[in-house]
Amino acid sequence: MNGRMLLFACVLFLVFEAIAGDKKPIAWWTFDETSGRSARDAVSGIVDSIEGNGRHIQGVQGNGLKCDGHTTRIIRDAGDSPVITGAFTVEAWVAPQAYPWNWCAVVNQEYEHQRGFFFGIDAEGRVGLHLAVNRQWRECVSESKIPFMEWSHIAGTFDPESGMVLYINGKEAGRLAIRGTLLADIRMNLEIARNHKRTVPTSLNRAGRVRVPASYSFDGIIDELKIYGSALSAGDMADAATREKPAGKPVLQWRKLPSLPVGPRRFGGFYTSLN
Secondary structure, eight states: OOHHHHHHHHHHHHHHHHHHHHTSEEEEEOOOOSSSSEEEBTTTOOEEEEESSOEEEEOSSSEEEEEESSSOEEEEOGGGSOOOOSSEEEEEEEEESSOOSSOEEEEEEEETTTEEEEEEEOTTSEEEEEEEETTEEEEEEEEEEOOTTSOEEEEEEEETTTEEEEEETTEEEEEEOOOOOBOOOTTSOEEESBOSSOBOOHHHHHHTSOOOOBOOBOEEEEEEEEEESSOOOHHHHHHHHHHTOOSSOOSOOOOOOOOOOOSOOOSSOOOOOOO
16 A cells, blocks of 8 residues: 555544544433432543432433433533533433423533533424524424423534534434524533422413422433434434334333222221332
């Protein structure tokens, strides 16, 4: 091999490495731990603590994080969080046991809708990617909804030149064409399964009766949460949804009201147990 061919081969190798590097996550929570109160980022090796009533149960691949809808969250210190300043992608497998009271984060790092990003679902099961672009809070919301008690692959991408795109199970589910710079927030902690601040429940707010903000978390299972430092393509999202497709339904049980003894009884009260 002469010098010119060697140089060409080296350049080609570097190009392929750069392309492959763009498709490697900069953060990846597999939640494959079998016990304990922690979740390890497979990219950085950082071990994050699981707060509240979260636990590891069967997921899409290995285990996933079961969130209780009220207290579960993971907090990554701002200084250890992946730096997102331009194009990026976030994806995860989720199985909601119930829809949240309002928008609830799968993962977010934002401050007062002024800086950073938010990725999650709303009270109707729609997926959303919300960003601070050119100092404006912009929201891309899916047209379709994800079902509860079933696995769904959800993803959102941002490209400064073309805007935001949402995907559900590998298919485009929403798009917002904008151009601009993402105003990141490197001072805020990154949180998984919970919003940074309390939010007014949608149903109560719609009734116009109660406007008291409440704290809550994702209700269901989150698995294979990944963040990339580039905007992946529609083909990449279709491949991800197919490659990691779960073999069965999530290990979740329908919630039921407490049961009382059957048959006629004398008037009075009965003891029962509440989970």
